[in-house]
Amino acid sequence: MKIDPLVPPSEFVGLDGVTHLCTGGEAPWLKAQEEVHAEFARYKSAGFAGRAKVYERGERCRERLGRLWGVPPDRIALTPSAAEGMSYLARGLDWREGDNVVTTNLEFPSVAYAWRLLRRRGVEVRLVPHRDWLVSEADLLSAVDARTRVLAVSHVSFYTGQCLDLTRLSEGLRRTDTLLAVDATHASGVLRVPAGLTDLTVSSSYKWMLATHGVAPCYLSARAEARTEATSFGWRNLSVWPGQRAERAPDADVRPMPQRLEPGNPAMVAVMFLDKALEVLLRIGAERIESHARDLSEQVSAGLKRLGRTVISPEFRAGRSGNTCFLADDAKGVQDRLTDRNVLCWGEYGRVRVSTHLYNGSEDVERFLKALAEV
Numbered sequence: 001m002k003i004d005p006l007v008p009p010s011e012f013v014g015l016d017g018v019t020h021l022c023t024g025g026e027a028p029w030l031k032a033q034e035e036v037h038a039e040f041a042r043y044k045s046a047g048f049a050g051r052a053k054v055y056e057r058g059e060r061c062r063e064r065l066g067r068l069w070g071v072p073p074d075r076i077a078l079t080p081s082a083a084e085g086m087s088y089l090a091r092g093l094d095w096r097e098g099d100n101v102v103t104t105n106l107e108f109p110s111v112a113y114a115w116r117l118l119r120r121r122g123v124e125v126r127l128v129p130h131r132d133w134l135v136s137e138a139d140l141l142s143a144v145d146a147r148t149r150v151l152a153v154s155h156v157s158f159y160t161g162q163c164l165d166l167t168r169l170s171e172g173l174r175r176t177d178t179l180l181a182v183d184a185t186h187a188s189g190v191l192r193v194p195a196g197l198t199d200l201t202v203s204s205s206y207k208w209m210l211a212t213h214g215v216a217p218c219y220l221s222a223r224a225e226a227r228t229e230a231t232s233f234g235w236r237n238l239s240v241w242p243g244q245r246a247e248r249a250p251d252a253d254v255r256p257m258p259q260r261l262e263p264g265n266p267a268m269v270a271v272m273f274l275d276k277a278l279e280v281l282l283r284i285g286a287e288r289i290e291s292h293a294r295d296l297s298e299q300v301s302a303g304l305k306r307l308g309r310t311v312i313s314p315e316f317r318a319g320r321s322g323n324t325c326f327l328a329d330d331a332k333g334v335q336d337r338l339t340d341r342n343v344l345c346w347g348e349y350g351r352v353r354v355s356t357h358l359y360n361g362s363e364d365v366e367r368f369l370k371a372l373a374e375v
Contacts, residue, residue: 001295001299001362002361002362003292003295003296003299003361003362004361004362005358005359005360005361006284006288006289006292006358006359007280007284007358007359008359009359011030011031011032011359012028012029012030012031012359013028013029013030013031014028014029015028015359017342018342018343018344019342019343019344019364019367019368019371020344020359020360020364021343021344021345021354021355021356021360021364021368022344022345022346022353022355023190023207023208023322023355023356023357024158024161024186024207024208024322024323024346024353024355025207025346025353025355026206026207027206027207027208027209027210027211027357028210028359029212030210030276030277030280032276032280033273033276033277036272036273036275036276037269037273039272040054040268040269040272054268054272055268057268057271057272057275058078058266058268058271058272058275059073060275061078061271061272061274061275061278062074062076062078062217062258064275064278064279064282065217065278067282068188068189068193068278068281068282068286069188069193069194069195069196069201069217069219070193070194070195070196071195071196071219073258074257074258075219075220075221075222075257075258076217076218076219076257076258077217077218077220077257077258077259077260077261077262078215078216078217078218078258078262078266078271079202079215079216079217079218079261079262079266080214080215080216080266080267081110081204081213081216082110082183082185082202082203082204082216083110083114084216084218085200085202085216085218085261086110086111086114086152086181086183086200086202087110087114088200088218088220088228088231088261089114089150089152089179089181089200089224089228090114090115090117090118091231092228092229092230092231093149093150093179093227093228094227094229095118095121095123095149096121096122097121097122097123098122098123098147099118099122099123099124099147099148099149100123100124100125100126100145100147100148100149101115101118101123101124101125101126101148101149101150101151101152102126102128102140102143102144102148102150102151102152102178103115103125103126103127103128103151103152103153104127104128104129104130104135104140104153105127105128105129105130106130106133106135106157106159106160107127107152107153107154108154108158108183108185110183111152111153111154111181111183112125112127114152115150115152123149126143126148128140128143133159133160133162133312134160134162134314134319135153135157135162135164137164137165137168137169137172140153140169141168141169141172141173144172144173144176144178146176148176148178149177149178149179150178150179150180150181151169151173151178151179151180151181152181152182152183153169153181153182153183154182154183154184154185154186155182155183155184155186155187155188155191155193155201156184156185156186156187156191156321156322156323157186157323158185158186158323158353159312159325159349159351159353160312160313160314160323160325160351161186161297161313161314161320161321161322161323161324161325161353162313162314162319162321163187163191163314163318163319163320163321165318166180166182166194166197166198167194167197169197170197170198179199179200179223179224179227180197180198180199180200181198181199181200181201182195182198182200182201182202183202183203184201184202184203185202185203185204185207185208186207186208186321186322186323187203187208187321188203188208188209188217189203189207189208189209189210189277189281189289189357190208190289190290190293190321190322190357190358191286191289191290191293191321191322192286192287192290193286195219198219198221199220199221199223199224200218200219200220200221200224201218201219202216202217202218202219203216203217204216205217205270205273205274205277208322208357209274209277209278209281210277210280210281211270211273211274211276211277212270212273212274213270214267214269214270215266215267215270215271215274217274218261220257220260220261225256225257225260229254230254230260230261230263232263233254233263234263234264235263235264236255236259236262236263236264236265237254237255237259237260237261237262237263238252238253238254238255238263239252239253239254239255240252284358289357289358292358293320293321293322293356293357293358294317294320294321296322296356296360296361296362296364296365297313297320297321297322297323297324297356298317298320299362299365300324300354300356300365300368300369301313301315301324303365303366303368303369304324304326304354304369304372306369307369307372307373309326309327309328309372310326310327311324311325311326312325312326312327312351313325313326322355322356322357323353323354323355324353324354324355324356325351325352325353325354326351326352326354327350327351328347328350328351328352329350331347331348331349331350331351331352332347332348333347334347334352334372334375335347335348335352337375338368338371338372338375341371341374341375343367343368343371343372345368354368
């Protein structure tokens with residue numbers, strides 16, 4: 001089956017003659033972002049009125065994020081990184097000795113190690129092992145007990161590309177007090193992200209959401225907000241402006257979401273870039289992008305098997321994502337030799353990750369497989 005790109009590669013910077021299959025590491029840049037930078041420059045130089053225009057773009061971005069994730073926009077904060085969003089729970093919950101966190105031993109560091117300081121307070125971090133590179137939702141839920149405060153996972157694995165079933169995890173936690181925290185960095189923008197099933201969903205923007213570093217949207221449920229305290233404070237998340245005027249009082253109330261997680265200004269130029277990227281993603285539609293990516297993933301996987309490569313990504317469709325991964329002892333070397341042939345993948349930690357997104361098609365898969373056969 002021939003699959004055409006959903007967005008022409010010509011709409012991105014630097015893709016002429018290049019097969020770009022490394023969005024899981026860094027996405028290419030939309031040419032349309034040039035006008036966003038120029039717009040920001042005009043606002044930046046326009047004083048108070050310009051600042052107001054920048055904030056308007058920020059609220060539009062928040063509204064578009066709500067549409068993408070299917071949650072109220074006022075429950076989404078614009079944090080600086082996915083690590084910061086995940087760490088909010090580690091800092092903000094009232095942890096007690098004997099509590100535990102459940103995650104996996106195949107997790108990204110910002111999820112696996114967000115809780116490291118809690119060990120000093122007698123909190124256990126349970127690393128559920130993978131089984132032949134796949135993580136079982138049943139194993140995760142089996143590790144949860146009455147003292148589990150948080151189940152923290154990536155929606156899509158950075159290492160294998162496995163897409164976890166958030167519905168199953170959410171339903172499995174329904175009769176517990178455990179919060180479900182999800183890093184959607186390798187899902188948001190390419191798969192549908194049901195943030196409303198979670199208590200916290202955070203995502204970087206520089207990968208599948210086609211934006212850049214400096215802003216990571218973070219959804220926080222009303223339940224999680226009620227159970228946590230803000231631990232970082234500034235003019236934006238405290239009720240001091242304009243109420244207190246110039247003189248400080250002994251204390252100030254913390255504002256509710258979304259400012260609760262925004263003690264200072266978000267990186268507003270990065271927010272404007274994200275807003276533009278979301279315009280593209282929403283125009284095409286999350287369901288269509290998801291189907292496109294999974295179709296291409298199946299083609300990549302089938303081709304890798306024909307070449308005798310060991311694929312560690314799931315074979316069942318619901319477990320697939322935009323990332324298809326295979327083992328390689330010399331993963332960095334494979335990456336570099338493919339780069340010499342103008343095929344961009346991501347190789348590290350003993351595996352090569354092949355990322356297919358909306359600007360890719362079957363011809364990209366064929367060029368990749370041909371180049372891989374040569375290296």
